Amino acid sequence: MVDSGEVMDWSSCSSICKDVNNLHKVDKHSTGGVGDKVSMILAPLVASFDLVVPMMAGRGLGHTGGTIDKLESIPGYRTQYSSEEFAKLLLTTDGSDDRLNAAIVSPSKDMVPADKRMYALRDVTSTVSCLPLQISSIMSKKIAERPDSLVLDVKFGLGSFNKNVEESLQLASGMIETGELCGINTTALVTRMDSPLGYAVGNWLEVKECIEIMSSKEAALSELSADLVNVTLALAAQMLVQGRKASNLRDGVVKAKENLHNGKAWKKFRDMVSAQGGDVDTIDFPEQYAQAQFSAQVRSSQTGYLESFNSLEVGLVGVNIGAGRKTVDDPIDKTAGILFHKRPGMHVVEGDVLATVYTERDDQLANAVQRILDSCTFSDAQIELPPLITNFVTNEGVEDFDQSIFDE
Numbered sequence: 001m002v003d004s005g006e007v008m009d010w011s012s013c014s015s016i017c018k019d020v021n022n023l024h025k026v027d028k029h030s031t032g033g034v035g036d037k038v039s040m041i042l043a044p045l046v047a048s049f050d051l052v053v054p055m056m057a058g059r060g061l062g063h064t065g066g067t068i069d070k071l072e073s074i075p076g077y078r079t080q081y082s083s084e085e086f087a088k089l090l091l092t093t094d095g096s097d098d099r100l101n102a103a104i105v106s107p108s109k110d111m112v113p114a115d116k117r118m119y120a121l122r123d124v125t126s127t128v129s130c131l132p133l134q135i136s137s138i139m140s141k142k143i144a145e146r147p148d149s150l151v152l153d154v155k156f157g158l159g160s161f162n163k164n165v166e167e168s169l170q171l172a173s174g175m176i177e178t179g180e181l182c183g184i185n186t187t188a189l190v191t192r193m194d195s196p197l198g199y200a201v202g203n204w205l206e207v208k209e210c211i212e213i214m215s216s217k218e219a220a221l222s223e224l225s226a227d228l229v230n231v232t233l234a235l236a237a238q239m240l241v242q243g244r245k246a247s248n249l250r251d252g253v254v255k256a257k258e259n260l261h262n263g264k265a266w267k268k269f270r271d272m273v274s275a276q277g278g279d280v281d282t283i284d285f286p287e288q289y290a291q292a293q294f295s296a297q298v299r300s301s302q303t304g305y306l307e308s309f310n311s312l313e314v315g316l317v318g319v320n321i322g323a324g325r326k327t328v329d330d331p332i333d334k335t336a337g338i339l340f341h342k343r344p345g346m347h348v349v350e351g352d353v354l355a356t357v358y359t360e361r362d363d364q365l366a367n368a369v370q371r372i373l374d375s376c377t378f379s380d381a382q383i384e385l386p387p388l389i390t391n392f393v394t395n396e397g398v399e400d401f402d403q404s405i406f407d408e
Contacts, residue, residue, distance in 0.1 A: 047102030063315025159311025202337015
């Protein structure tokens with residue numbers, strides 16, 4: 001499948017960057033979820049450590065969102081590049097020996113064309129969930145990038161394609177074995193997707209949450225985005241370990257947190273948006289972005305502790321209000337989405353605003369509000385949330401993830 005089309009040829013880029021073969025190229029792949037906006041923070045964050053992050057991402061379909069759709073809500077942001085253009089984008093300096101190092105683009109139409117045909121066959125033969133075919137589809141595109149290392153975010157739970165952790169561990173192990181056989185140092189974190197990640201669901205709304213986290217230490221420390229930030233820091237830490245910029249996962253978290261808080265990730269994100277043709281004023285002044293015409297609040301029906309928002313139901317609501325698509329040809333409403341004002345584990349009082357729904361489809365608003373409310377589960381007693389990251393997987397086996405790495 002990899003050899004059915006173009007592959008990245010980094011050695012041919014020596015005219016652009018004479019040290020190209022000495023630069024560590026590291027990528028990340030997520031199996032998808034609701035509110036999963038990690039890549040938009042992760043790529044510039046890891047690139048701020050002088051690692052090259054050649055990230056190819058996809059569009060949303062069904063209840064899961066797509067990073068490309070989200071970034072294209074920034075006016076002018078270009079996502080289509082040939083392999084040669086992609087390499088040049090990443091490696092060209094601005095005259096101060098400062099390479100861009102990070103770019104998030106769509107896969108070239110000439111890269112792994114066999115996967116598109118295979119996926120069409122899987123669709124009509126009811127083999128979309130077939131594990132070997134999942135592995136070959138995901139890994140063929142990553143192998144075609146020719147990275148030196150790869151970190152996988154393999155999700156499980158209500159809003160994931162894999163509903164239980166055992167399925168995700170099987171998928172992770174298979175992808176790691178495939179990557180290692182192709183000479184790519186590959187590891188995985190297994191993460192829970194029962195509730196949306198972060199407080200925003202919807203294309204521009206998710207970009208805005210990422211902007212806030214990268215441009216404000218206060219926002220990066222907010223309880224509303226704590227799950228998103230922790231997953232991002234853990235993935236960044238492992239990418240730094242594999243890129244030989246950190247000695248271990250704990251050291252990587254400390255270093256990643258520093259560059260998130262000191263503005264280096266934000267600077268790299270602005271550079272990436274500018275280099276890919278995006279309007280930097282839009283991300284500098286996100287409050288000026290047009291808001292959806294219609295909105296409504298979701299209010300708590302009871303007093304207690306919020307256990308979860310069903311991420312699958314939230315994702316399906318997002319599709320109905322225009323933030324996602326049912327078929328590949330459906331248009332996307334960049335302003336539609338849901339903002340959560342309360343997160344699992346928080347205490348709420350009857351009448352508290354749990355979320356706000358934004359849409360251009362007035363006829364869908366009341367139904368969306370009711371479905372978001374119905375997706376909530378409550379507890380009378382204070383609850384301890386289950387760990388967001390459950391396992392760390394390598395070619396040597398599976399470990400429980402060490403939650404203490406986030407401790408100060």
